[in-house]
Amino acid sequence: MIHLLRRFDWFATAGIAWVVAVCAGFILLASYTSTPGAVGDPAGRWPASSRVVPEPGRANLVMAVHPLCPCTRASIAELSRIAARCGDAVSVHVLFLRPDGVDQAWEESDLWTAAAAIPGTRVHVDRGGLDAARFGAATSGHVVLYDANGTLLYSGGITGSRGHEGDNRGREAVISFLTTGRAHQDCGPVFGCPLTAPPADSSGDS
Known part of the structure; x- marks a missing residue:
């Protein structure tokens, strides 16, 4: 017993x-x-030193991406929804990090393919993350939106949590700025991997 x-x-x-x-x-x-990632210091005006040329006469949106960040799949999906809703009002640019010392085309992951498939979106190789830094982005999925005059409207993420799609304040703010010229907030948290993190490998993990 x-x-x-x-x-x-x-x-x-x-x-x-x-x-x-x-x-x-x-x-x-x-x-x-x-838990959001780090938020850098966004440029209040479109940085003149950027290699990304804004399209004149329209708002311009820039997203910085670490191509191996799985969390950013949700950010790309939300970006696609923004483009579908506001495509005529905004020119979209996606910066893909290519760290120093990696092979050419290293950045062309499934995220690159997904971003390039969004109508009207331009994808750019960001060697060394220089342009992301110029726009003040420190975390993958960080979005900056500038009006047609090059003035910053919104800086932050467009997902409600890490790797989660669905209604969220960041996406709502971007759409509101593009459709009405105003929004209830001009910044928000960014959920993604650090842009400065060295790649673990080339398999798609960050």
């Missing part, structure tokens, strides 16, 4: 430990999902 009670106590303890571990895992995952 004592032996059976000890076995029961062991199983009960193991069960409690398993529940605690699972709960802790969910808490850590939720924390990671909702």
